[in-house]
Amino acid sequence: xNCELIQxxxxxxxxxxxxxxQLRAHLAYCGACREWHDHLLLLERHxxxxxxxxxDGKAKLMRSLLQAQAPPSPxxxxxxxxxxxxxxxxxxxxxxxxxxRTWLLGVAAAVLLIALSWLGLQRWLQTTGSSPPSEPAxxxxxxxxxxxxxxxxxxxxxxxxxxxxPP
Amino acid sequence: xxxxSAQQGDRQAFAVLVERYWDRLYRWLYHLTHxxxxxxxxxxxxxxxxxxxxxxxxxxSNFQAWLFRIAYNxxxxxxxxxxxxxxxxxxxxxxxxxxPVEQLLSRESLQMLARAVGRLPNDYxxxxxxxxxxxxxxxxxxxxxxxxxxxxxxxVFKARQKLMGVLAPQLDREAL
Numbered sequence: 001x002n003c004e005l006i007q008x009x010x011x012x013x014x015x016x017x018x019x020x021x022q023l024r025a026h027l028a029y030c031g032a033c034r035e036w037h038d039h040l041l042l043l044e045r046h047x048x049x050x051x052x053x054x055x056d057g058k059a060k061l062m063r064s065l066l067q068a069q070a071p072p073s074p075x076x077x078x079x080x081x082x083x084x085x086x087x088x089x090x091x092x093x094x095x096x097x098x099x100x101r102t103w104l105l106g107v108a109a110a111v112l113l114i115a116l117s118w119l120g121l122q123r124w125l126q127t128t129g130s131s132p133p134s135e136p137a138x139x140x141x142x143x144x145x146x147x148x149x150x151x152x153x154x155x156x157x158x159x160x161x162x163x164x165x166p167p
Numbered sequence: 168x169x170x171x172s173a174q175q176g177d178r179q180a181f182a183v184l185v186e187r188y189w190d191r192l193y194r195w196l197y198h199l200t201h202x203x204x205x206x207x208x209x210x211x212x213x214x215x216x217x218x219x220x221x222x223x224x225x226x227x228s229n230f231q232a233w234l235f236r237i238a239y240n241x242x243x244x245x246x247x248x249x250x251x252x253x254x255x256x257x258x259x260x261x262x263x264x265x266x267p268v269e270q271l272l273s274r275e276s277l278q279m280l281a282r283a284v285g286r287l288p289n290d291y292x293x294x295x296x297x298x299x300x301x302x303x304x305x306x307x308x309x310x311x312x313x314x315x316x317x318x319x320x321x322x323v324f325k326a327r328q329k330l331m332g333v334l335a336p337q338l339d340r341e342a343l
Contacts, residue, residue: 011327039335046272047299050281052197057207058189065182
């Protein structure tokens with residue numbers, strides 16, 4: 001096979017780095033074709049290295065793609081996400097929750113205390129066998145006495161709760 | 168999986184595809200257009216068209232070939248519109264730091280190669296770069312360019328032949 005034909009075949013194969021055995025056999029003894037083949041490989045390896053100007057188009061498109069996505073509502077966001085991206089939101093939400101929970105616990109404790117006192121008083125009256133002179137009035141008095149501090153606290157302005165500044 | 172998610176409207180998944188294919192498309196289109204802004208516009212147009220038409224993409228077929236086909240159609244439309252005001256290939260290439268591989272070819276040879284690639288007819292250049300830079304087979308190149316496989320082979324052959332005609336004597340001189 002002559003060299004011109006070999007070189008044409010090298011130009012037409014898909015990958016000049018993977019030659020058929022017939023071409024390899026020719027290159028094994030033909031120095032000129034071997035050199036010509038080396039040049040072809042050198043050329044192809046340098047194509048991906050040809051310089052092109054930098055582009056910031058990708059960053060722009062990525063930004064617009066991701067910004068076009070509707071932001072999730074705070075309720076849909078995982079807790080870690082709300083903490084890391086919206087610390088103020090997370091702290092204010094947490095503060096409101098904490099204040100309302102404290103208030104509810106206080107009311108529940110007061111009601112429990114009143115109920116226990118009322119039951120204790122009833123049992124004591126039953127065991128002594130004497131009815132108090134003014135039982136309903138006495139019961140209501142105990143009830144309102146116990147509620148008085150709670151009502152006072154409810155009317156007072158809520159105190160702001162200090163939270164650590166977000167990192 | 169990623170393409171499937173993107174087909175379901177997941178923009179994050181599509182953003183990953185943009186990240187993966189932007190540079191390849193930009194590089195190829197820059198070599199075809201010789202203009203940074205035109206290439207950027209064409210890449211963006213290609214990706215937005217792909218996003219809009221993602222539902223029509225058949226899962227299991229070659230996504231890269233599909234994307235490059237959209238890019239080539241966009242390029243052909245743009246090229247036809249701007250044929251008269253086409254810009255010449257830049258003589259001064261952008262600066263680039265020399266790495267160990269680049270030292271194999273001198274700066275002068277690299278400039279010569281870049282100019283020779285720039286002077287190839289569009290059809291040859293498109294096919295040749297798809298083969299050499301993107302690693303597409305002749306069959307896939309034919310699919311992208313809408314031609315027969317043998318025509319794709321012929322165009323790559325002609326591009327190689329022309330480039331070797333320019334570069335081989337230069338390399339021979341440098342070897343002396």
